[in-house]
Amino acid sequence: MALTLSHPAQHELVIKKSRFIACVQPVADRPAAQVIVAGLRAQHPGAAHVCWALLAGGQSAAVDDGEPSGTAGRPMLDVLRHQDLEGVLATVVRYFGGVKLGAGGLVRAYTDAVAQALLGATKLPLQRLCALACSVPYALEGMVRRELDAAGASLLDVHHDSVVTLRFCLPDTQAQALAARLNEAGQGRLAWLRGDEGG
Structure with a gap:
């Protein structure tokens, strides 16, 4: 293994x-x-x-x-x-x-x-890792960082522009639950990006 x-x-x-x-x-x-x-x-x-x-x-x-x-x-x-x-x-x-x-x-x-x-x-x-990226208004950056930290996700990159783009990875098994928590906490103000967008 x-x-x-x-x-x-x-x-x-x-x-x-x-x-x-x-x-x-x-x-x-x-x-x-x-x-x-x-x-x-x-x-x-x-x-x-x-x-x-x-x-x-x-x-x-x-x-x-x-x-x-x-x-x-x-x-x-x-x-x-x-x-x-x-x-x-x-x-x-x-x-x-x-x-x-x-x-x-x-x-x-x-x-x-x-x-x-x-x-x-x-x-x-080895656990399979899932790489994700999302963009949020500046006001939500702290919340997203706290959720990533709590989930044990690794923050790969943060880009500050008109919005904040965060790229991160975490074990596949936890990705869906984290995405659901972020969607709920973001109240529709969080956008998920494909790997080739943003930054």
């Missing part, structure tokens, strides 16, 4: 003065993963590489981000596959320490960084 993670877990390795900051975390899909990776690039402007691997919703990715081809993203992806994970993003931010590690050294470093992060992660049986 496929497993996912309950929350992000991190681990840091230092090998020949290079710092490898690994994080494994649950994600719904590739767009959500790309938002996280972009955030890491902004957080670590001095990093030499932000490599990542993804297994989510039938999509996979293995990104070397400037490391020699096949030395970062692919080994990280192999760790996720080996542990039968789904809906998981692995990222490693590398600060170069001035000493080249060689292809074999890089493969070991990225593999170990992700494997160590996973040792600190809590794994759960």
Whole structure:
């Protein structure tokens, strides 16, 4: 049975003065993963590489981000596959320490960084996630956020324009009940969007 993670877990390795900051975390899909990776690039402007691997919703990715081809993203992806994970993003931010590690050294470093992060992660049986998006007047944003929080939904994106657009995901089994509660509380002022609308 496929497993996912309950929350992000991190681990840091230092090998020949290079710092490898690994994080494994649950994600719904590739767009959500790309938002996280972009955030890491902004957080670590001095990093030499932000490599990542993804297994989510039938999509996979293995990104070397400037490391020699096949030395970062692919080994990280192999760790996720080996542990039968789904809906998981692995990222490693590398600060170069001035000493080249060689292809074999890089493969070991990225593999170990992700494997160590996973040792600190809590794994759960995978529940199918449902991604939803709605728009509401500003006055209802707080209510929607409270309902999402109460339902254990993950807020993916919030966009403020003439209305507030919120994108979120939660287990399939809870989506219908949450939608009904939001419709009732919104009293007709909440609009549901298809995945390609808004934002």
